[in-house]
Amino acid sequence: MPIFPxxxxxxxxxxxxxxxxxxxDAASDWEGDFxxxxxxxxxxxxxxxxxxxxxxxxxxxxxxxxxxxxxxxxFSYIGPYRNWIRLIKREIDxxxxxxxxxxxxxxxxxxxxxxxxxxxxxVNTANQxxxxxx
Amino acid sequence: xxxxxxxxxxxxxxxxxxxxxLESTRHRRFLIVTDRNIARTDFPDLVMNNLPDASSSMLxxxxxxxxxxxxxxxSIERIREFAPDCIIALGGGSVMDSAKVIAFTYANPARxxxxxxxxxxxxxxxxxxxxxxxxTSGTGSECSWAAVVSESDGLTxxxxxxxxxxxxxxxxxxxxxxxxxxxxxxxVSTAVDAIVHAIEAYTSQWRNPYSDAMAIKALQLITGxxxxxxxxxxxxxxxxxxxxxxxxxxxxxxxxxxxxxHAMGHALGSCFRIAHGYAVGLYIPEIIKYNSAAVPDLxxxxxxxxxxxxxxxxxxxxxxxxxxEIGQPLTIGECGxxxxxxxxxxxxxVKLSMESTGxxxxxxxxxSDSIRSIMLKVRxx
Numbered sequence: 001m002p003i004f005p006x007x008x009x010x011x012x013x014x015x016x017x018x019x020x021x022x023x024x025d026a027a028s029d030w031e032g033d034f035x036x037x038x039x040x041x042x043x044x045x046x047x048x049x050x051x052x053x054x055x056x057x058x059x060x061x062x063x064x065x066x067x068x069x070x071x072x073x074x075f076s077y078i079g080p081y082r083n084w085i086r087l088i089k090r091e092i093d094x095x096x097x098x099x100x101x102x103x104x105x106x107x108x109x110x111x112x113x114x115x116x117x118x119x120x121x122x123v124n125t126a127n128q129x130x131x132x133x134x
Numbered sequence: 135x136x137x138x139x140x141x142x143x144x145x146x147x148x149x150x151x152x153x154x155x156l157e158s159t160r161h162r163r164f165l166i167v168t169d170r171n172i173a174r175t176d177f178p179d180l181v182m183n184n185l186p187d188a189s190s191s192m193l194x195x196x197x198x199x200x201x202x203x204x205x206x207x208x209s210i211e212r213i214r215e216f217a218p219d220c221i222i223a224l225g226g227g228s229v230m231d232s233a234k235v236i237a238f239t240y241a242n243p244a245r246x247x248x249x250x251x252x253x254x255x256x257x258x259x260x261x262x263x264x265x266x267x268x269x270t271s272g273t274g275s276e277c278s279w280a281a282v283v284s285e286s287d288g289l290t291x292x293x294x295x296x297x298x299x300x301x302x303x304x305x306x307x308x309x310x311x312x313x314x315x316x317x318x319x320x321x322v323s324t325a326v327d328a329i330v331h332a333i334e335a336y337t338s339q340w341r342n343p344y345s346d347a348m349a350i351k352a353l354q355l356i357t358g359x360x361x362x363x364x365x366x367x368x369x370x371x372x373x374x375x376x377x378x379x380x381x382x383x384x385x386x387x388x389x390x391x392x393x394x395x396h397a398m399g400h401a402l403g404s405c406f407r408i409a410h411g412y413a414v415g416l417y418i419p420e421i422i423k424y425n426s427a428a429v430p431d432l433x434x435x436x437x438x439x440x441x442x443x444x445x446x447x448x449x450x451x452x453x454x455x456x457x458x459e460i461g462q463p464l465t466i467g468e469c470g471x472x473x474x475x476x477x478x479x480x481x482x483x484v485k486l487s488m489e490s491t492g493x494x495x496x497x498x499x500x501x502s503d504s505i506r507s508i509m510l511k512v513r514x515x
Contacts, residue, residue, distance in 0.1 A: 025501050026488065092137070095494065096340065099252055100138050110248040113294065114489045 001132045004088060005038055005048045007064045009129060014052070014062040016128045023125060024057035027118035031055055032111065034122065035073035039080045047081070054122075075107030077123065085133050087123060094123035141344040142299055143277055143385045144266070148308040148378055150370065153267070155307055156184040161220035161263060164191040165213055167233040168224040170198060172269060177312060181224055181267065192216045197225070197232045200293070200403070202284045203247045206232040207239045214240065223266045223303070224312075226324070227273030227410065230266050231281040234301035237262050247283060250296040258300040266303040269312040271377040272324025272411055274331050274384015276306035282400070290482060293400040295491060302388075308381055310374045318364065318461075321376075323411030325360045326462045328352065328380035330414040333422075333436055333453075334393035335386035337429045337497040345390035348382045353439045355379030360460055361441075394421045394500060397490035398509065401483045406471050415462040416469060420511045421496075422450045428498035465514025473513050483509055 002009035017023055036050040051071050053060040065071055077094075079087070083102045086092045095116060097103040105112065105119075112119060147155040164185055166178060173195035182191055194209050213236065221240075223233030238250050241261035250256070266276035275281075279302040283294045316324075335341065336349040359375035366372065398421075399414035426433055426448070433449040444459070446452045454464060463469045466476050476483075487493055487505045 022499075022501060093340075095491075096137075096139070100140075102138075105253060108248070109251050109253075110246070113248065113251075113296075116491050117488055117494055120494055 001130050004084065004129075004131045004133055005050055005064055009131065010050055010062045010064045012129045013050070013126060014059045016125050017052075017059040017122065020121065020125050020128070023118065023121040026121050027054065027057045027115065029056060030115055030118050032075060033073040035071060035076045037076055037078040038084055039078065041080045041082050044080060046078075052122075075105070075112060077103055077105055077119075079103035081134075088126045088129075088131055090124070090127045094120050139340075139342055140299075141342065141389050142279065142302055143388075144303045145305045146277075146308065146381065147305060148381075149374065150310060152307050152309040153180065153184050153311065155305070156181065156222075156265070157186055159186060159220065159265070159305075162186065162189045163216065163218045164189060164220050164222055165216065165218035165236070166191055166193050166222045166224055167197065167229055167236060168193070168195045169226075169229050170195060172225050172229070177224060177269065180311070181222060192218065194236075197229050199228060200284045201228055201232055202286070203235065206235045206283070210236065210239050214243075218262055220263045220265060223264060223276075224269065226268065226270040227275045227282070230268065230273065230275035230303075231283065233264055233266070234275075234281040235283060235296075237264055237301060238298070247294075247296070250281070250298055250301070252279075252298050256298060256300050258298070259304075263305075264301065264303040265305045265307065267307045267309065267312065268377075268381070270316060270320055270324040271313050271373070271380040272327040274328060274380055274387060276303055276308075277381050277384035278302070278388035280388065284404075290486070291404045292486060292489075293404050295400070306381060308377050310370050310377055313373055313377055314368060314370060316367075318367070319409070321363060321367070322360075322461050323409040323415070324380065325356055325363075325376055325411070325460070326415035326457065327411035328356055328376075328383040330395050330399075330411075330418050331383035331387040331392070332356070333418060334395060334492070334496075335383065335390045336436060337425065337432050338387075338390040338393055338495045339497065340390045340495050342390055345386040348386035349390075350435075350439055352379040352382035352386060353436065355382070357440050357444070357456065364460060391495035392492040393496035394424075394487070394493055394505070394508070397487045397492035397496070398483070398505065400490055400492075401486035404486055405479045405482060406469075406476070408469050408471065412463055412469055415457060416464065416466065416512055417508060419450055419454050419457070419464065420508045422453060424500075424504065424508055425497040426450065432497070464512070466512055467514045476513065480506065480509060
């Protein structure tokens, strides 16, 4: 069972995205990359991130990055590790998570507003990966 | 276990003579936002006559139907010069939503409309307060932190659903004097909008105990009085019930979200000229049928709130019967939309519905196929 976050976990996650018909339906004309940023629970500083290259309902590639590797993306979904655990276990709704301050969402709002369903499906797909937490 | 969530509503002033509350407000510079039709009535004067002594006011009455951002904010420079400390929204949903957008733009000169999100502090409340005085009984905008803004990219017209807790009005004044002479068609379409708000709030995936209470009481008040309002439009007691019920339904959906009927209704309203209440009422029966496997108990509870003489064996039958009785169209033909024109727009309608957050919080999960299927069922052919 892959540990979140890790290279192995990202590989499985990308495979799940690419077989998720709901995501393909919701993101059929989406073009843009996404960065999941995992923060330390105490310091709130980024400790790792996951880069996703998303195009027309598929994920063309994903990469696990440790804190030394900086990478930019059009959109970032950011939160502390403990909230990522709850999100992956579906104890937090990805949109309610943003509205209650448990996660931050950064990127052009004009675009994301039209794709909230795709964003939700993207995050929900993480729950389909059998995951071990640190 | 209940997870962290909020229940936010304005201070609510209601009943006959509630307009006189304005005399006691702390504000002194009032921008009154209204539409062209209301500007021709005595409503603006009624409001101005109730403002505190030694206050000044400015009237902005150039709001049309389903306004876009540019129309809402075209007088923003004049408004800045006037420097209001309070914006009074006097009108229906378009006016109240315009007032919210004006408040946002007034407080945030450098921001784009898409920045009107709950994701960051916008400083609106530090700059100006919003008092909403609805002149229809249905949109619930006076109690919501959402604003619908029309937008066109040249190819597709959309109704953007913007939101921020900072645009929730500070006060909502529900004075029945403003709805006593509401025309029948608007009375019905706005009441249907409120009924759909309550049903969708009660079955939303984000439902909560507070929104549940508001939704059920709203349904009791509206379904118990709307038929009497239609028969006796000047009866202030029945009008008051529907007016208060509509604001309760607004409080409910604002805190638990809308569902597919609003997602699809906004899409329909983007493509065809149709009253918003008629658009959402058109879809809700078929959506109830679609959702019924997911929330059978909740629908049973809602059915039992309708007046006993209107109850049929399930909520689907009940809502169809009730809507036929009050004059809500149940097919696109009855809405005055040509079936072939409707079908030709089908993929746009599905896409716009999928973009709406209402499709995410609906009682049952949906996808483009299920939305298309519901869309086709109301063709009436």
